[in-house]
Amino acid sequence: MPDFDVKKIREDFPILKRFINGKPLIYFDNAATTQKPQYVLDSVDNYYKNLNSNVHRGVHTLSEEATNEYESARESIRKYINAGKSSEIIFVRGTTEAINLVASSFGSEFFNAGDEIIISAIEHHSNIVPWQMLCERKNAKLKVIPVDDGGEILIDEYKKLLTEKTKLVSVVHISNALGTQNPVKEIIQIAHNAGVPVMIDGAQSIQHSKIDVRELDVDFFAFSGHKVYAHTGIGVLYGKESLLNKMPPYHGGGEMIKSVSFEKTIYNDLPYKFEAGTPNIEGPISLKSAFEYIENIGLSKIEQYEDELLEYATNRLSEIKNIRFIGTAKEKKSVVSFLCGDIHPYDTGTILNNLGIAVRTGHHCAEPIMKRFNIPGTVRASFSFYNTKEEIDLLIEGIIKANKMLS
Ligand code: PMP
Numbered sequence: 001m002p003d004f005d006v007k008k009i010r011e012d013f014p015i016l017k018r019f020i021n022g023k024p025l026i027y028f029d030n031a032a033t034t035q036k037p038q039y040v041l042d043s044v045d046n047y048y049k050n051l052n053s054n055v056h057r058g059v060h061t062l063s064e065e066a067t068n069e070y071e072s073a074r075e076s077i078r079k080y081i082n083a084g085k086s087s088e089i090i091f092v093r094g095t096t097e098a099i100n101l102v103a104s105s106f107g108s109e110f111f112n113a114g115d116e117i118i119i120s121a122i123e124h125h126s127n128i129v130p131w132q133m134l135c136e137r138k139n140a141k142l143k144v145i146p147v148d149d150g151g152e153i154l155i156d157e158y159k160k161l162l163t164e165k166t167k168l169v170s171v172v173h174i175s176n177a178l179g180t181q182n183p184v185k186e187i188i189q190i191a192h193n194a195g196v197p198v199m200i201d202g203a204q205s206i207q208h209s210k211i212d213v214r215e216l217d218v219d220f221f222a223f224s225g226h227k228v229y230a231h232t233g234i235g236v237l238y239g240k241e242s243l244l245n246k247m248p249p250y251h252g253g254g255e256m257i258k259s260v261s262f263e264k265t266i267y268n269d270l271p272y273k274f275e276a277g278t279p280n281i282e283g284p285i286s287l288k289s290a291f292e293y294i295e296n297i298g299l300s301k302i303e304q305y306e307d308e309l310l311e312y313a314t315n316r317l318s319e320i321k322n323i324r325f326i327g328t329a330k331e332k333k334s335v336v337s338f339l340c341g342d343i344h345p346y347d348t349g350t351i352l353n354n355l356g357i358a359v360r361t362g363h364h365c366a367e368p369i370m371k372r373f374n375i376p377g378t379v380r381a382s383f384s385f386y387n388t389k390e391e392i393d394l395l396i397e398g399i400i401k402a403n404k405m406l407s
Contacts, residue, residue: 004305009297010386012037026391031176031204031335031382032360033226036290038230038241040149043289044282055281056255056272063179066281073284074271079293081221082212083238087270090244094235094270095203096126098222099170099276101237102199102240104327106168106220116165120145120153120182122175125319125365127201131170134388137293145171147372151178154296155186162194169198170220174206177366177380178327179206179335184387188218197243203227208333209303215238226284230290237274244270304387306309306334309383313392318397321406336376337364340399343406345379349400352379357395 010016013035018025027035039168047069053062055070056110071086076171078086092098092204111117117131121144128142135142145158153171174181187191188198189276199221202211207225213221220243238248247255247266258266267273294302302359313336317323340348349361362377370377381395 001301001305002310002371004301004385006305006386006388008072010388012039012393013386014038014041014292016215018250020356020358026355026357026387026394026396028383028391029163029358029360030207030384030387030389031227031364031380033232034207034229034384035386036229036231037293039293040231040286042392044231044286044402047282059095059162070281071281071286073186073288075174075389076288076291077236077284080211080295081206081236082214084214084316085126085241086243088238088244090237090271090274092235092237092274092279093233094226095124095201095222096224096225096235098220098235098237099126099199099201099248100130102168102170102220102239103134105250105274107134108293109137109247110167111140112114114165115167116141116143116161116163117141117170118143118145118161118169120158121147121170122151122153122178122182122366122369123170123181124176124201124203125367126203127170127172128200128368141165144368147180147369148390149370150329151175151180152329153180154184155190155304157182158187159190162191164308166191166194166196169196170201171198172201172203174333174335175327175366176204176335176370176382177364177369177378178329178337179332180311180327180329181331181333182202183331184218185216188216193218197240204333204335208306210299217241225287225290227295228287228290231283231286233280234287236287237239241270244274253277255279265385297385305385306383309387309389309392310334310336312389313381313383313395316396319405320396322403325376326373333381334384335382337380339375339378340403341407343403345377347406348379348399348402351405352398355394355398356402357398359395394396 053066199220202223207228221238256276345361
């Protein structure tokens with residue numbers, strides 16, 4: 001892409017200057033977590049150097065300033081995903097906590113024995129286990145949309161799974177294990193036609209494409225800051241106010257109350273009802289600056305460049321004789337998962353690490369889909385806009401070398 005200056009962008013990420021095993025770091029583990037630009041690091045540094053204080057409680061200047069930063073971050077994040085109200089932005093630790101919150105709170109309010117929840121076969125464990133726990137508590141039933149051999153979910157099978165007992169559909173937007181991009185708008189519409197709300201796990205989509213929660217008409221949307229160039233320990237649960245208002249609190253404690261007596265406690269309004277205790281204050285500040293950083297480059301440019309990287313990597317990997325792609329959906333983002341013949345992914349990953357190349361190996365917290373393909377795991381390279389085609393060429397060289405050593 002001619003107007004995308006990746007060399008300049010790489011300068012923004014201090015960690016990319018590192019050497020690993022004597023070789024320049026090539027970081028292809030972006031689906032696990034992304035690296036942080038100096039702009040984001042500075043925002044948190046500035047917070048601790050100049051503003052650090054607890055929020056919402058003090059009349060003193062620092063507390064007021066910290067509160068303003070925290071709440072203005074909520075407002076920026078609202079704008080970024082085009083939510084209607086900032087009270088619909090709930091700060092959580094990450095995608096996992098967001099899903100647990102909905103499973104616990106929505107689950108306790110709306111699920112009864114015999115009710116059903118629909119997920120898909122390509123979910124991350126964090127969009128499986130909380131629902132299994134809910135099913136155990138409520139004697140409800142988990143139903144799973146199957147996928148074809150390319151890792152694409154079967155929409156007709158999904159339609160058949162929806163019944164009068166379905167209380168929620170919760171599916172991943174982009175699979176971290178395969179890269180499949182689900183047709184979430186269609187999935188949401190189909191559920192809504194049956195009167196069923198939908199939760200989307202956006203852990204792998206927020207960093208790659210425009211998310212507009214109102215355009216999607218999604219009921220709950222979850223993502224993690226660390227996957228979108230912000231710090232760990234912060235994430236967002238977006239929820240429609242009409243649903244969040246009907247749901248009971250998740251955790252109890254300070255912040256989530258209006259008044260407390262031993263006889264009766266009155267809960268706070270949204271979003272605080274779901275934010276018990278001193279929050280992660282630096283997290284929203286970090287996330288706000290990560291979104292600013294992205295907007296400064298331009299999300300559509302980022303998306304186009306990352307799509308080019310994925311296509312280039314897929315083509316170059318196809319040149320390797322014993323390559324077996326796992327996940328070949330038509331719509332994919334930023335992830336290639338593969339095996340080389342019968343070589344164990346761990347062995348390939350270890351040799352690549354010796355060459356300074358960070359890939360992920362294993363089941364990627366998505367064991368059921370690995371079982372579906374009858375494999376123990378894959379090698380996964382996942383791309384970000386700071387990666388380059390030259391790095392992909394070095395990955396290919398590394399895989400060829402590993403194949404020679406291991407075959
Ligand atoms: N869903 C998907 C698709 C993911 O990729 C991940 C992280 N690998 C999660 C959920 C969980 O995110 P976190 O660990 O940040 O809570």
